[in-house]
Amino acid sequence: MNMLIEGWQTLEPKMRDAAHSTGIPRSRVTFRAPQPRPSKILAAPVNHGPHREEMIAAGAFSDVPGTIEKYVAFLKAPSSVVGPDEAIRLPDPRRRVDHEAELGVVIGTRAKNTSRGDALSHVFGYLALIDVTMRGDEDRSYRKSFDTFTPLGPAIVTADEIPDPSILNLRLSVNGDLRQDGQVADLIYDVAQLIEVYSEAMTLNPGDIIASGTPNGVGPLTPGDTVTLAVSQLPPLTIAVRASKATIPATADLAAL
Known part of the structure; x- marks a missing residue:
């Protein structure tokens, strides 16, 4: 997929021709993550106004700027990526695990010291992304990087179809x-x-993913749940939640963010 994204200008006509060929019934297809191997996943901590207000009201921050302006970013392990036909696996029944709905941004061309005015020209496309989060005292990158904690998909919609993601x-x-x-x-x-x-x-x-931030309403997941994230102009992402055999050490403050 990284090769396809990097070579998109050359390969796009062939891909569009292939899209008009005879399809395969959905029942015979497994939907894996449309971008399974980004070199990195960058995520924006508390980058949504109503979600920030929700967390401040809940006493999550002692100072109002305790959000993206302060923390800027965290990294999620690429091995946490999973597709719609797999499942979110909860590590331990003693630990709360939450859903965070996000717009995923897939980088299309190399970007270094890019100006804000030129930034969107580096976007390949957009996808639905759920930033699954285990609550506790550990660092964000650990709590958000368990296997299956970054469901993506079922497809990437290319940036030419969404010139303004803010809508x-x-x-x-x-x-x-x-x-x-x-x-x-x-x-x-x-x-x-x-x-x-x-x-x-x-x-x-090319192929790197940015998780842009979640709205308010973050809540817990339990085994047996079915989660659906619908982002306008993108196909919806639906994925099951299952228990895992892993056992994670309990921490003193399971509600910590």
Whole structure:
């Protein structure tokens, strides 16, 4: 997939021709993650206005700027990526695990020290992404990097179909009950600013993914749940939740963020 993204300008006509060929019945297809091997997944901590207010009201921060302006980014392990036809595996029944609905941004061309005005030209496309999070005292990157903790898909919609990602909305349901309903327009750092800021620190490579931030309404998952993330103009991501045999050491404060 990284090769396809990097060579898209040359390969796009062939891919569009292939799209008109005879299809395969859905029952015979396994939907894996549409981008299974990004070199990195960058995520924006508390980058949504209503979600920040929700966390402040819950006493998560002693200072209001305890969000993206302070923490800027964290990394998720690429091995946490999973596709729709697999399942989110909960590590330990003693630990709370939450869903976080996000717009995933897939980088299309190498970006380094990119200006905000030029940032969106480096985007290959967008996808639905759930940033699964285990609560506890450990560092974010550990708690968010368990296998299956980054469901993606079922498809990438190329950037030419979404020239302005700020018009998109996100709606996440668990077992049919709406939990999260937010607007990309409410991001504190919008998609272009995220690319600008992150490319100052590190080179963004074709196929890299940015998880742009979750709306308010974050809540827990339990084995047997079915989660659906619907992002406007993108195909919905639906994935099951299952228990895992792993046992994770309990921490003193399981509600810590």
